[in-house]
Amino acid sequence: MEDRAREMPAESADGQTEKQTGKQAEEPVYPRKRHEFLWKLLRPLAAFIVWLRFGFRAVPAKVKGPFMLVCNHVTNWDPILAGCSFKEPMYFVASEHILRSGLAGKLIAWAMDPIPRQKSGSAAGTVMAMTRRLRKGYSVAVFPEGNRTWDGVTGSFLPSIGKLARTSGASLVTYKLTGGYLASPRWSGDSARRGRMEGRVVKVYSPQELKAMTPAAINEAIGRDLREDACARARKNPIRYRGRRLAEHLETLLFLCPKCGSGALQSKDDRVRCWKCGFTFRYLPTGFLAGEDLPYDNIRDWNAWQTGEIRRxxxxxGDDPIFTDTGVRTDQVLFASDTKALGKGEMRLYRD
Structure with a gap:
C-alpha cells in the first residue's frame, strides 16, 4: 500500500495533480551520494566561515528525515546557516534567479540541486517537486515568506504551506534564525556586520500530529514558531554589530524624510542626511537610530509610518501618477535561466 502511494502523481497544495496542470510526471535521478559527500565535506567549513563573518552559531539538531523544514528569511546566507545545524543533506527551495547566476548558478545546481521557485509565478510545480523528494525519503527546506525581511519582522506566507505540510507524510521542522537582520540587513547591499547570530530548531511536528491538525492550525503554529522582531529583541538585549559604512544604502528602505516629507535622503558611512532640509541622523551598531528631533529610534517604526504615508x-x-521614472528596462523572467527583454521606456506608478 505504501509503495503504491509513492507511485501516485504528486498533488499540489491547491489540489492539482501533474496531469491536471499539463505537466508530465518526472522522476529525476538524484545523485544522492554526491550530495551526501559534499554536505559532509562542506558543512564544517561553512560553519567556520559564517562564524567568522557574522558570529553565527548553529545549535545541532537531532532530527531524523524525511522532514520539511520551514525557516524565517533574513539573509542571503540562510540556506547555509540553517544547513549548519543538520548532519543530513536537505534540498532547499530557491528563487530561480539563483540558477541564472552564470557559473555560480551551475555550481549550486550541481552541488545542492535546489528546487527552483519562480517569483510571482505559480507554485504548483515547486510543490510537486517538494512532494516527490519527500516521498523518496529526502528532506526539503523552504523559506515560506519567499522574501527577506526589510524591517526585521517576520513576514506573512502563503496559506498553502499548511496543506503541503499535512499531506506530505513527513515531519515538519520549524527553525528560527535570530540576530541575522542586524548582521546583514536587506537594505545594506553586500555589507556584513559581526555580532551575535544563532539558528536553532523551535519544534518538530510528527506526521501523526500534523494529520490531527487543520492546515490553518499548522499555518498558525508555523507563524508562531518563526515570529521574530529584530527591534524588540535588540531593545531587550542590545548587541553591537561591528562593520564599516553601517548606514550606507539605508535610503533604499527609509526614503521619506520625516521632517520635510521629501524623498531626498542620502547615506554615507554611518549617517543619513536629507539634502533638502538638512535633517540628519546616525545608524548605531546596535541597530537603533540617533539624532536631534528624531521621531523614531528604529527602522521598524519608521517603515510603518512611511508605509502609512505612501497609502495616504x-x-x-487621483488619476495623476504618484511616481515617474525614465529609461527603465523591462525583462520577463520565463523560468530558471531564461529571460526575455521586453523593451525600455518610461515607468509610471498609479494608485490602482
Whole structure:
C-alpha cells in the first residue's frame, strides 16, 4: 500500500495533480551520494566561515528525515546557516534567479540541486517537486515568506504551506534564525556586520500530529514558531554589530524624510542626511537610530509610518501618477535561466 502511494502523481497544495496542470510526471535521478559527500565535506567549513563573518552559531539538531523544514528569511546566507545545524543533506527551495547566476548558478545546481521557485509565478510545480523528494525519503527546506525581511519582522506566507505540510507524510521542522537582520540587513547591499547570530530548531511536528491538525492550525503554529522582531529583541538585549559604512544604502528602505516629507535622503558611512532640509541622523551598531528631533529610534517604526504615508499619497493622488521614472528596462523572467527583454521606456506608478 505504501509503495503504491509513492507511485501516485504528486498533488499540489491547491489540489492539482501533474496531469491536471499539463505537466508530465518526472522522476529525476538524484545523485544522492554526491550530495551526501559534499554536505559532509562542506558543512564544517561553512560553519567556520559564517562564524567568522557574522558570529553565527548553529545549535545541532537531532532530527531524523524525511522532514520539511520551514525557516524565517533574513539573509542571503540562510540556506547555509540553517544547513549548519543538520548532519543530513536537505534540498532547499530557491528563487530561480539563483540558477541564472552564470557559473555560480551551475555550481549550486550541481552541488545542492535546489528546487527552483519562480517569483510571482505559480507554485504548483515547486510543490510537486517538494512532494516527490519527500516521498523518496529526502528532506526539503523552504523559506515560506519567499522574501527577506526589510524591517526585521517576520513576514506573512502563503496559506498553502499548511496543506503541503499535512499531506506530505513527513515531519515538519520549524527553525528560527535570530540576530541575522542586524548582521546583514536587506537594505545594506553586500555589507556584513559581526555580532551575535544563532539558528536553532523551535519544534518538530510528527506526521501523526500534523494529520490531527487543520492546515490553518499548522499555518498558525508555523507563524508562531518563526515570529521574530529584530527591534524588540535588540531593545531587550542590545548587541553591537561591528562593520564599516553601517548606514550606507539605508535610503533604499527609509526614503521619506520625516521632517520635510521629501524623498531626498542620502547615506554615507554611518549617517543619513536629507539634502533638502538638512535633517540628519546616525545608524548605531546596535541597530537603533540617533539624532536631534528624531521621531523614531528604529527602522521598524519608521517603515510603518512611511508605509502609512505612501497609502495616504495613493488615496490623494487621483488619476495623476504618484511616481515617474525614465529609461527603465523591462525583462520577463520565463523560468530558471531564461529571460526575455521586453523593451525600455518610461515607468509610471498609479494608485490602482
Amino acid at each position: 499619497m495613493c488615496d490623494e493622488a
